[in-house]
Amino acid sequence: MMTPTKDEVGATLSSSTDADGASRSKARDVARGAVELPLHLTEKILCCINPLASARLATVCKSWAATISERLARPVPHLFVYLPADNKSDRRGRVVSVPIAYDGDDDVGGAPPVPAVIPNRVLLADTNGLACIGAMPSGHLAFASWWSKILVLINPITGARQSVQAEEPRRSLVLAAGGGDSFISVGTDEHILSRRAGGGEEWSRWTVPAAAAHGIVNIISAAVCSGGCFYILDDDGYVSVIDVAGPPPLRMEKLPVASLFDGDHAVASPAVLKPPTKGHLLESDGEVLFVRPVLAFKDELFGAGGGTTFCNHDAAVFLAVLGFEVYRLDMKDRRWAKMEKLPGDRAIFVSPGSSFVVRTSETVGCRSNWIYFVGNKWYCSLCNRDAGKAWGVYSMEDREVLFEHAVTEPGPCSAATWFLPRVV
Template sequence: MAPTKDEVGATPSTDADHASSSEVGDVARGPAVELPLHLTEKILCCINPLAAARLATVCKSWAATVSEQLARPVPHLFVYLPADNKSDRRGRVVPVPIGCGDDVGGARLAPAAIPNRVLLADTNGLACIGAMPSGHLAFANWWSKHLVLINPITGARQSVQVEEPRRSLVLAAAAGGDSFISVGTDELTLWRRAGDDGGEEWSRWTVPAAATHGIVNIAWAAVCCGCFYMLDDDGHVFVIDVGAPPPLRVEKLPVASLFDGDHAMAVLSPATKGHLLESDGEVLFVRPVLASKDEVGRAGGATTFCNHDAAVFPAILGFEVYRLDLKDRRWARVKKLPGDRRALFVSHGSSFAVRSSETAGCRSNCIYFVGNKWYCSLCNRDAGKTWGVYSMEDREVLFEHAVTEPGPCSAATWFLPSVV
């Protein structure tokens, strides 16, 4: 039935405007009329695209709008929670208002119901180590022979067999394809599959240990212009060009470490040190600027929540961004994000760049981050995960909101949902 004047916000009706009951009945028996496109877009823009997918069957205009929204995915958070015997699912998908987080006064918004198809049976004993560009979450542990990939929206599952024994498995940030690196005792293996459809076919390249120039532990990796870029725990840069004629060679770039002389950063975990990612054909390193324990206390922020000596994850005050300058072989400080109105999303195991002009509500020249301030390994509790936005133009954190409540340890990672 077509909307009335009152429903579309037209001028108020009068008695003369009301039709007789017989006239109304004739209208009701008439052919269905689709809503104007601008009204359809307003309605569906208020609904999370993933939750609105089931509404595509309502009418042609709704189907067109939903399809357009799904073609331009908005980053979501996957919160990986401890096993819950009351549910067969592991974790939950959380849509966050990336365009209006500071306009809600810090109030917790009730997220739309998003299906999560990560089953406990598929992930029991495995940790979520990050997300792939195809929208698949990656699950593994240090002794596992397989990397398990699961699409949390569709439930599609794939297992990739990796070599054993190995010292580490690191996801590689990339645009337009899934990639990861397996560091074994006798070799280094690079894995990649092109495209965003999450296909089954993987390409792999093996580099003998003798040719890896003493790489011991890769903390970060990114694929850019056909090359795998890797950083170790000390911040040294290595590169492998998989398009070069065999045998593959590892080059250690003569670039000063970002951690040289920074002893406070050196003792923190790689996840706290920063994030490596690709953006418009360039390799970027995003490093948080952290407050000390005393600064957090003076700000009236986090307080201990148990009787143990809890380890402190300092509060995030801001970020520094560096670009790998291959010509001058150095890390160059970036004050404005390059490219078409770019924004960065950074989290442990998953960091990527998006065009804000193609991402609904996204702020350009900003860094969307995941935070955590307190953690106690003895009681396996933390103060809960947060998400926030740092403006590179204003050089300040615009807002930071809670994702989970204090309690059992959890993890949160950004991912781009896919319905393929």
């Protein structure tokens, strides 16, 4: 065997060193986005990561950014679970990715998929003393309090934060579903409507006198934007409309439609919670929908632990979701028409402060004629404890609740709301 010469050894070492240096240089270029990875490698790596969790990797290289952008172009609804303040963390709450495609069949794999927790950027410092009152179409969560003059909007994925002036005096803030981001500062003598469309930064505002019946201004329980109008549901089940595109002065006109809580629309079964449970106003292809849960009510003080006492207070209640009722506002016949199924490829997501309709053909995993909901069964308003929040599915076709699964543990009352994540 021939022994390499000194010059050959030096050349080999030099070549090896050059190769290592080239590899390190290429790695630096990839990190800076100067080199694109092969598409098949990009997709193979990113398919193992939740789309939202992968958003922060978009700066790695151009091919990663392109793949991530495509995955996020059609957002899938996630839950934001708003938890009590925790001194051990600077974050407030968590983003939860639940298995939207799961159909309740535990026989496959023995158990439902475990929800994935996504890092969120809602900071305790930005939300201290504020409550999460819901989510907006832009993907921002809304935080406010009865005493605050500011509505704080935070994107839990990107951390983008904006403060919006909330007019005073007011009785409450109500987020409006549908259209662009919008909310109503509910006052005693007048209401202030605020809306921004198309993801812009500028807000349009309108002042409308509060409509009064017998000298009493009813409480606004829900609102929705559709076709340039605000539709407002009051505490008595009547709907009023405000056409912000109409000539001034703006007026809030009560529609000649029967109350959603009386007559044919009243919950008839003696087993359900009385008085009738308030529901949600939604917009679907220019139509206004009303969705209401039907809840069984029991006066038993037990918890989910098989006979374990949940609470010693008389205020503790047990609620079970029996189903949902869906109505469509028929302006021609001036009535709420009950719907047995949703038109086309539609699914509904309902939660306190945020409810919306999605196209299942554009939302990965969603099933047509399903209503995705969140709530809790046991709660006590006196000790501020509940049995944990749960998410579930009601099938309008089968007319039954297919399943419910917990997303939080029993303890201090938490809140959970659906939102459509946005990264731009």
